[in-house]
Amino acid sequence: xxxxxxxxxxxxxxxxxxxxxxxxxxxxIEKKYTSKVVLNAGLFVALYDILATGDSYVHSGDGGAHLxxxxxxxxxxxxxxxxxxxxxxxxxxxxxxxxxGFFHEIYLxxxxxxxxxxxxxxxxxxxxxxNENQLFFEDGGRVRFKIDQxxxxxxxxxxxxxxxxxxxxxxxxxxxxxxxxxxxxxENLLKxxxxxxxxxxxxxxxxxxxxxxxxxxxxxxxxxxxxNAEEQDEEIDxxxxxxxxxxxxx
Amino acid sequence: xxxxxxDKEEIxxxxxxxxxxxxxxxxxEQVLLNEFVNNVIRYxxxxxxxxxxxxxxxxxxxxxxxxxxxxxxxILKGEMLQLLNIAPSSEVEVHLVIEDCEDRIxxxxxxxxxxxxxxxxxxxxxxxxx
Numbered sequence: 001x002x003x004x005x006x007x008x009x010x011x012x013x014x015x016x017x018x019x020x021x022x023x024x025x026x027x028x029i030e031k032k033y034t035s036k037v038v039l040n041a042g043l044f045v046a047l048y049d050i051l052a053t054g055d056s057y058v059h060s061g062d063g064g065a066h067l068x069x070x071x072x073x074x075x076x077x078x079x080x081x082x083x084x085x086x087x088x089x090x091x092x093x094x095x096x097x098x099x100x101g102f103f104h105e106i107y108l109x110x111x112x113x114x115x116x117x118x119x120x121x122x123x124x125x126x127x128x129x130x131n132e133n134q135l136f137f138e139d140g141g142r143v144r145f146k147i148d149q150x151x152x153x154x155x156x157x158x159x160x161x162x163x164x165x166x167x168x169x170x171x172x173x174x175x176x177x178x179x180x181x182x183x184x185x186x187e188n189l190l191k192x193x194x195x196x197x198x199x200x201x202x203x204x205x206x207x208x209x210x211x212x213x214x215x216x217x218x219x220x221x222x223x224x225x226x227x228n229a230e231e232q233d234e235e236i237d238x239x240x241x242x243x244x245x246x247x248x249x250x
Numbered sequence: 251x252x253x254x255x256x257d258k259e260e261i262x263x264x265x266x267x268x269x270x271x272x273x274x275x276x277x278x279e280q281v282l283l284n285e286f287v288n289n290v291i292r293y294x295x296x297x298x299x300x301x302x303x304x305x306x307x308x309x310x311x312x313x314x315x316x317x318x319x320x321x322x323x324x325i326l327k328g329e330m331l332q333l334l335n336i337a338p339s340s341e342v343e344v345h346l347v348i349e350d351c352e353d354r355i356x357x358x359x360x361x362x363x364x365x366x367x368x369x370x371x372x373x374x375x376x377x378x379x380x
Contacts, residue, residue: 001335002267004260008252035286045290046270070254074267076290083332083346085297102289146346187329207346 001084003040003077004048008070013056015063025050025069033073037196039152042077043103055144076103078147078199085144085211088137091125098143098201105195108145112202113137114209135213142211150201261327264335265307298337302368305333306328310367317363323354333360337368 009029017024026047033044054068078084086106089099096113098106110117114128120136127134137143168176203209271291294300314333316326325333325348332347344357351357 001265002262004262006254008254010251038251038253045267046274048270074262074270079261079328082328083336085336100288101293188351205346207342 001076001078001082002045003042005038005075006051006070007038007041008068009067011069012062012064013067015065018065022050025053025071029069029071029073032228037152039154039196040073042075043197045074045076045146047071048074064098077197078150080147080150082147083144083208084201085142088139088141088143089138091139093119096126096137098145103197105197106145106196106199106201108201109204112204114203135210137210143203144208144211145201145203146205146208147199148202151198151200153194153196153198155196169177251371261331263307264294264297264329265302268294268299288300297335298368302334302337306368310334310364313363313367314360317359318355321355321359325355333364337364 003052009032011027011028012109013021013024032200033047035044037043049072051072053070056067058065074240076142082160084100086100088096089104090097093110095110096108098108101108110119110126112132113126114158117126117128119126120134125136125138127136129135166179168179171179268291271287271294275287275291311330311334314325314330329348333344336343336347336360338344338347341357341361343351344360345351348355348357
């Protein structure tokens with residue numbers, strides 16, 4: 001779930017901090033990366049260690065020193081097929097959103113729920129039909145899931161701010177058309193804005209789903225076995241009753 | 251900013267991350283140490299990582315490697331990581347984590363090793379919500 005990656009980056013040290021170099025480098029890096037996603041690497045969690053620093057350079061017009069730093073950091077980036085635990089945040093007919101407490105962009109397509117699963121319109125929850133029991137995926141319940149896809153979305157440029165107090169009536173037809181085109185363009189841009197890191201997950205294997213289903217597994221199994229045994233007994237009894245009836249018919 | 255590519259991506263267990271973050275929190279002693287780190291710590295404390303120690307993790311890794319060598323297969327890095335992160339308490343969880351488990355290694359033995367080395371309380375999980 002966490003990876004250690006090596007990164008090189010430029011850090012500026014202010015003149016007042018020259019006697020306190022290492023601490024400043026650490027602070028600057030943490031300030032820059034905290035709770036941000038590094039593209040194709042993962043969500044920054046913490047600075048692990050500093051491996052090396054390059055020479056410091058002073059550029060004209062700036063009293064600070066600039067230097068390259070090579071460091072390792074801990075990032076959150078699950079690998080494909082990894083099993084994680086989280087809490088259901090929100091359920092809807094289209095998807096279930098799961099949260100880890102520090103990361104919320106985890107989505108489950110209902111196709112990937114255990115088979116057969118159905119949606120309860122009144123409760124607004126999904127449930128798994130298992131031996132004629134309806135096992136609900138409750139909001140706030142702890143679930144276990146498998147990572148299907150890790151998706152990085154590069155940042156896209158934000159639309160330019162539109163001018164205030166636009167008087168559309170005073171425009172001639174050409175600028176009016178241009179204005180409308182730009183509005184549509186901006187709307188399309190905003191639609192594309194996605195979280196930089198999205199996880200798509202699945203729950204189709206045994207052991208996945210609500211954690212509470214599997215915790216007391218040994219007890220459940222015993223109960224299940226007992227139940228099956230009882231059912232079998234009943235079936236035999238039924239057979240016993242049926243048998244004479246058949247004889248009578250004959 | 252440049253990501254230095256290596257042949258192998260290094261993976262790190264939940265336990266190590268938790269130790270690192272707790273250590274950071276201790277030395278900085280800042281109240282405002284960002285909300286994000288606190289959330290990560292809070293999440294990790296609901297996982298079995300909160301009950302592990304350096305010795306128990308080392309021992310668990312050693313024992314499982316030995317067990318896998320005895321049964322003539324190799325536990326992959328990712329699988330070992332997950333065994334430590336999830337600390338399975340039932341067979342179905344072991345099967346979930348280890349691919350083709352029935353052909354490669356005895357799930358019951360794995361469970362026993364985990365229980366022995368990580369300790370009873372590391373395996374039993376309480377139903378804390380985040």
